[in-house]
Amino acid sequence: MSRRPLAIALLVGSLLVSCAAPAPTWRTQAASMVNELDQQKAQRLMPQEYQSLLETFEHGEAVFYVRRKDNEADAYYLLVLQKGAVLRENLRLLKERLLAEERKRAAEEAARLEEERLAREAAEAVERQRRQEQLKAAAEARAAQAARTHTQVRERELSPPQPSAYTVRRGETLPQIAARPEIYADASLWPLLYRANRDQIRDPKRLWPGQVLRIPRRFSRDEALEAKRFSSRH
Template sequence: MRLLARLITLLLLISAAACATQPPRFREEAAAKLDQLKFEGGERLYPAEYASVLQAFLKGDAYMMENESKEADRYFQLTLLKGDLLAREVAVEKARLLAEEKARLAEEQRQAELERLAKMEEERLAKARALEKAQKEAAEAERKKAKPPVKEPVLVPSWSVRRGESLPLIASRSEVYGDRNLWPLIYRANRDQIRDPRHIWPGQILRVPRNLGRDDYAEARHYAQEHPLH
């Protein structure tokens, strides 16, 4: 009898254990999903959607407290489903924000480079203007220092004899020949009014021959050396 009673008691305990409510299977996974969403910024980026996932989890906890494991698991599975959808949205949004940040940084770098190039160009132009100004000032200073150009004498075709002048003196005039030893050229061109090259008179208009060759000048100088006028 005692052995039979013990067997019956053991069967009742096994049956009671089999009929006892099993704990929810998906709670830990659902809780981990909530933590992951919060860590990745789901609560900050999508507060309403995160609140919906959290509400499903809390309902699952409420059913679990009431030993409604099957209903609790249903809400924990709902938490996982909503959490997966929200996780994808968070990933897309984070990728978009990252792309925007990269684009913003790239634009800032581009603007900074443009400003740098503009500054370099401005400095280059300023240096070029300063150099041009310095060169102009230096050229102006040199021009002021330089002596006025010597005017080339205007060669005259004739000469009016002045008091006290002689043929060598007339030939030495810059507007005549600039060489006193070329007086024979004037003498020969004016023999019609000069009998003696030592004697000319004020008021005489003497022709000054031009377009002579090199041999004519050489011969005149040679003649002047052999026939000096005193």
């Protein structure tokens, strides 16, 4: 038989016997102490101390019911009360400590959850900021591209046409023709015109009204530099 059923059996037996003979002075209080500590879960929280208390009570029960020695049984019952008082206080302290630990764990858990929430909100804020910056950059890029496109269109609209041929007017020279905006906008590039029209220009300083000159458009940078050097020497 386990300890707890044994204690219950002894308590029931004591009630039956008490009907026939008076109980020792401290027995009722000792039995109440055992019952009180059992309800306070002393067996689970402090099993060794509770077991010692229960064994002391069982010794008193055995002395009282088997050996019929009231005074000796009362000594055990009084010891039960003494042990019970200590155990009750220890239980109170233990429960307070467990409650404090539970509150501490709850506070730490709440702090952890709050920290995770703040970290999550911070990460979300960073992500929102990153997305806003991306959207802003994309909008600025689109605006810049639209501005470039508009500028290119305006430049094409405003820039003079680039003819492939030019009819010489009275009094014009090759430098004057090369300086025209629709030709090269640079008088020093006149040697390009001269070389492209050698078949009809003998003297680059003399042109005839009505001459149709070919206008070279595809020439390299080196050719342009050479034309400038030639122009500077003549």
